[in-house]
Amino acid sequence: MYRLPGLRSLFLLFLLVVSIPVAAADKGFEQWVQDFRKTALKQGISPEVFDRAFAGIDSPDQWVLDKASYQPEFKAPVWQYFDNRVQQRAIRMGRAKKEELQPWLDKIEKQYGVNPNVLLAIWSIESSFGAILDNEKVIRNVVRSLATLAYADPKRSKFGRQQLLAALKILQSGDVDEKHLVGSWAGAMGHTQFIPTSYQAYAVDIDGDGKRDIWNSVPDALATAASLLSKNGWRRGETWGYEVTIPSRKLPAGKLTLREWEKLGVKRVNGKPFPRPDDIAELKLPAGREGPAFLMLKNFFVIKRYNNSDRYATAVGLLADQIGGGKGLVKDWPRPFTPIDTAQVEELQKLLKEKGLYEGEIDGKAGSGTRKAIQAFEKSIGVEVQGYPSKEVLEQLRKNR
Structure with missing residues (x-):
């Protein structure tokens, strides 16, 4: 029989409830915003634009701080870096997008001289051809993200303030509104992932709608990437x-x-x-x-102006060549296992998910989540724990369904 709790029990329950911390506005952050408002207004930001941008933002974004402080468990080996970027799914999608967008790509190439395959490769690597923009787990309000870094991350405070001012100027220009000014935890925005200052320097309205819209206009986003490469010395008609x-x-x-x-x-x-x-x-x-x-060659170093990494620029070049119909590498990356193709990696991920060991996307990319799941599986069956997306692991998973 169910019995109503006595007064003492109710009182103890009340004490328990009121003692639980509740997420509330951060007073220190609110004061910082008011102080930064003065700075922004001196930089030409109107009070209306600033207040609309910060409406409803009363605390830092803890997820942004977690991402900023995250240290990978291991640095991706060279084979993993390239396997996850120069892969069959990206090549197929790149070729399909090329066919779909050919008139725009021709127009962009005529204006900026940049190989369309390179732009498609950048689009793939930066946002998976825009798929990342629909991922609510990683897309954030740019104003809040940059304010969080400026306020609470000493290493990135200067960057956060600089980029936040640029973001407010973007809002003031009317190219995008507050609702659609979204990006990564560090403020990289749109299909081709431009930080606000880079957007200011290179953004293009090639579709002629009066807005430089890298969030919703793929032509604008690709033309903006081409603008960056062109202004940094891209050599028309030459390879990387x-x-x-x-x-x-x-x-x-x-x-x-x-x-x-x-x-x-x-x-x-x-x-x-x-x-x-x-x-x-x-x-x-x-x-x-x-x-x-x-x-x-010169164009390789121009690609590095997009992301100052040899691996990144090499991946862009290799993916671009294969989107354009070229063959893959003659000499493969050294690896301590028998490799599998993209479709087989997807099968491996599905089998790991069936076992409750993997929670990520079925995307054919063997990132840290996939490798940790492989390690857990290897440990469960009593073999040497390595974490490689290998033919041997896939065969073991098939046997242990």
Whole structure:
């Protein structure tokens, strides 16, 4: 029989309830916002724009701070970095988007001289062709994210303030409204992930609707990426680099002409001559001598103005080549396991999910979540724990369904 609680029990319950902390406005943050408002107004931001931008924002975003302080358990090995970016799903999607957007891509190339395949590769790597913009788990209010960094992250405080001012100026320009000014935890925005200051420098309205809309207009987003590359020295009609073979002897560091590299025994993997032997190039070995070698040209270093990473620029170049119909690498990345293709990685993820070991997306990308799930599976069946998305692990998963 159910009995009503006595007065003492009700009183204890009341004490328990009122003692539970409740999320509330952060007074320190609110004061910071008011102080920053003075700065913004001095920089030409109207009171109305500022107040609309901060309406309903009364506390920092803890998720942003968690992302800012997150340290990966392990740095992605070179094979994992490239497998997750230069993969069959991205190549197929890139080719489909190329066909769909051909008139716009032609117009952008005519205006900026940038290879459309490179723009498609950047779009893929930056936002999975815009899919990230629909992911509510990672897309945030840019004003709140940048205010959070400015207020609560000492390492990124200066960056947060600078980008927040730029974001407010974007709102004031009318290119986007408060509701649609969304981006990553660090304020990277739109299909091609531009931070606010970069948006200010390079954003383009190529579709002619009066707004530089990198959130909803794919042509604007791709043209904006092309604008950045063009203004940083992109060379029309030239490639980014060549996969090459190298001799066993030690080679000099630094930049030489392609002709000089060839005299040292560095050759294109397809055996063809370099089309412009006087071009300056630098030898890059992303995985050391055991992996593929590249001679990188001017456009490789222009891509690095988008993201200052050799791996990033190489991935963009390799993906662009395959979207354009080129073949993959002649020499594969060194890896301590038998690799599987994108469809097989997706199967592996599905089988891990069935076992309750994996909670991420079925996307064919063996990131840290997939590798941790593989490690858990390997531990459960008593084999050496490695975490590789290998043919051997997939076969074990099939056997243990």
